[in-house]
Amino acid sequence: MSDETPPPEYGFDRLPEPLPGRAYATMAIVLRVGLLLSVALFVIGLVLFFVERPLETIADLAASQRFLRFLVPSVLVAGLAHGDPTAILSLGMFTLVATPMARVLTGMFYFRAHHEKVMTSLTLTVLILLLVGSLLLGPYLAHL
């Protein structure tokens, strides 16, 4: 608890020690970089997609499973190396989904540095749950 004393009408006597300002700054940067990166990938991917396939219809899209293959990292890398717009769009989605995960990881780092064992454990649990959802639960549901 910090030494800061709130006025009596608030109903409590002392405030918790705040996290360092750089924890907030780092998280804001993580979120902004992740968002900008994914937005850029979305824009580039969409432009390339419609330049390459101007006459594609919604039926063509529904009939194809072309995005599923990019769930395999080696296929995604190969697609990106060839400038495949569907690979670029998929990377944009992966980046956007990974951004809050990176934010949770950043939070865990600062809680650990601040010697807050319970908060570190809670944050680690959240991170594990997010990874389990994406890496185990999702693929399991795909094959039901």
Add this chain to the structure above:
Amino acid sequence: MDLLLIALLFFLVAIGAGFLGSLAGLGGGVILVPILVIGFHVDFVLAVGASAISVLATSTAAGATYVHDHLTDLRIGMFLEIATVPGALIGATITIYLAKLGLYPVLFVTLGVVLLSTIPGSFLRHRSEVPEGVVPDRRARTLGLGGSYHDRNLGREVPYMAASTRPALGVMFGAGLVAGMFGIGSGVLKVLALDGALRLPMKVSTATSNFMIGVTAAAGAGVLLAAGYMNPVIAAPVALGTTVGSLAGSRILPGLRNEVVRYVFLVLMAVLAVELIARGLGYA
């Protein structure tokens, strides 16, 4: 119809949803799924995936600003994510299961009921900016769930502590479940927990809710993405449009935030909800 034209329509509709949702204080994600399903005949689960991606994008954009301004309570946000994330994982799983079983009417009716129940909940937030007489529970004291922020309007530092953490966790699990099932932010439920149970100041509550919406949406979106229920050609224009619309709503035209816009949005939501329920019950 050409895919390019449809993508442009997705983008424009998402701008409108994000803009109106932002002005109404409910977020555009809440009406995206019914619009995509009813208006564009997009598969229900793909629409949920696109909505989750758009909620993720808008909450990341707003969340970065709130965190930068120190309005977000990082401890409270991360503490409550322990409830929202499992809820979202279970919610996304339920939706995928129901879709695989062909039980789309159940999904339609449930989303309709969720939307209708959101309407009275959106009127709950009428209390003072800073609650007084808050008694933090033992868990809040142990984990240090509180702090202070500088309120520019009040011109002073405002101290706060979280009150009842147990009911807040329960409500947050429900919020995560609904968010995972339908790719929405569940802001009304989160406000119920943060304002009602934890009794946080309004600004901290709003910022912390936004902070959690991103991780909750990522949990549901991660499952849907890995299960193959995401299509970037649908999700990307929707996410870009909603982000543009919500940023415009929150930054460019704050003067428009009034009750009329709010009622228009709520009426639109009610119409979509009734249409969903009617379709689910086989009347449309």
